[in-house]
Amino acid sequence: MDFFKSIPFHMDFEGQHKAERLSRIIITLHGIVGLIWGYAIQQFSQTVYILASGFLLASILTIPPWPMYRKNALNWQPAREGDTAVTSKSKKKK
DSSP states (O other), rough: HHHHSSSSSOOOOHHHHHHHHHHHHHHHHHHHHHHHHHHTTTTTHHHHHHEEEEHHHHHHHHHSGGGGGGSSOOOOOOOOOSSOOOOOOHHHHH
């Protein structure tokens, strides 16, 4: 069970921006190359295969929280001792 707790599942905001940009670039380039190649050999299936490979590559590179996406962590303020969480019900009562 300690193994699963040691795996980081977060990505910072800068990392999210990098991952989004990288996935768009990869899918766009594979789409263009697939369209050109499929048109050149007159096989639409080749276009789909190349685009699918781009989607798979983008998924592998951008979905997991790789260390390159966790470099700019936010420094959160520590919780105060006396504070309790304010719920929406307590706001309505006042």
